[in-house]
Amino acid sequence: MDSNTIFNIHDEASFETVTFQTFQHQFENNQTYRSFCDLLYIHPSDITKIEDIPFLPIQFFKSHEIVSNKHSIQETFTSSGTTGSTTSKHHVTDISIYEKSYRKGFEYFYGNIENYVVLALLPNYLERKGSSLVYMANDLIKRSKQSESGFYLHDLKELTTKLIQLDQQGKKVLLIGVSFALLDLIETTQFQLKNTIIMETGGMKGRRKEMIRTELHQQLCEGFGVAEIHSEYGMTELLSQGYSKGNGIFKTPPWMKLFTRDPEDALTIQPNQKSGGINVIDLANINSCAFIATQDLGKIHHNGTFEILGRFDHSDIRGCNLMVY
CATH class of the missing domain: 3.40.50 (Rossmann fold)
Structure with a gap:
């Protein structure tokens, strides 16, 4: 895929088009993500809306190599972590x-x-x-x-x-x-x-x-x-950022979108205004995984802005740990 397509997104329709293309690409080229989808019995032919796309638990970046092409790794970003803990590794094959x-x-x-x-x-x-x-x-x-x-x-x-x-x-x-x-x-x-x-x-x-x-x-x-x-x-x-100019209300750039999932059922996306686990679509992650279930707790508002309310504890994301560790 041409990365310029990602940064030329200007409306909901173009976001959805690129999102479906990205999912197809990563399903076919990301071994870890493909295995995760297979365990959930989800195939691209089953996906009718972007909320149906599986979100990979963020812990996979600690236990697996998350890459969607065979290019050499140009940069590896690592999380800070506490002493002795396993850190996340984000392998970047195109730093540009x-x-x-x-x-x-x-x-x-x-x-x-x-x-x-x-x-x-x-x-x-x-x-x-x-x-x-x-x-x-x-x-x-x-x-x-x-x-x-x-x-x-x-x-x-x-x-x-x-x-x-x-x-x-x-x-x-x-x-x-x-x-x-x-x-x-x-x-x-x-x-x-x-x-x-x-x-x-x-x-x-x-x-x-x-x-x-x-x-x-x-x-x-x-x-x-x-x-x-x-x-x-x-x-x-993530390779994209959201920003807040005050009151803890964040906005995302056009190539990034957030959802909340049900805290008791990790595979269910909730309507706006309900607090739950934060799921992120970051299309800049074209060469790793663009669909991530984070351990942040938050709320999405009707205008697409969001708040971060806290974090899940160390029990990991319930119902979604099929392959982790």
Whole structure:
């Protein structure tokens, strides 16, 4: 399939057409996904609507090689995981598709990256190899073409000075950071930012106690002196991201769509407004698997926006663990 088709999707009809093509391609070329479909006795001829397509449990990225072609692997992204745990591996055979996805996705929601100074506060991600978030942030920093853009590991003092200086100069700043590091930053300084977007990527990574989103965002709003906290919804197993510009309400680019499944019956897709397990169609995953049942709990609204409400526990996705481990 031509990846340009994915990024030219402009309406529901074109999304469905490309989705059916992608399912057919992955059914025929992804050995793990084909085996999963076979165990469910589902064949492309059985599929009449996109909700009927099987969603592969995300744990398969820990236990199987999820690829849909025979091309050489250009990049392998890995999840952070806890010490001693099995990490997910997303093998990418065409890195240009990932680059196109996050570049077009960012532009779709925020405009030209060259309009921003990009500051990245991602200490735990920078301290390991294989982070898709660091890959994206590094590329956005370079493409911003702003000399002040860059990563900050532990030098919060330098970041504070830079942030205040840039904001006072009236420059548009995007500060993208992991939750615990953003909290560390506001404990050192009380900011009053007027031209800066604060974007959290989630995760305390064992550095702080977990917090519900409203509590986290309230603290960050007060600490940075801003009205809203933006968020990015992404993961190792996806090559696209959803974005929230406030209140935890996310939107997806046109080549990405979310559903919720029944928590008690993993193969049943629920109507909108009901909370359940998040299933993702990410058509940028053309060379791995575009249909993923995540371990996130959420709700889809009638206009296609969504909220993330939490995560399932370690019991895995009930009724859908036919091949895992």
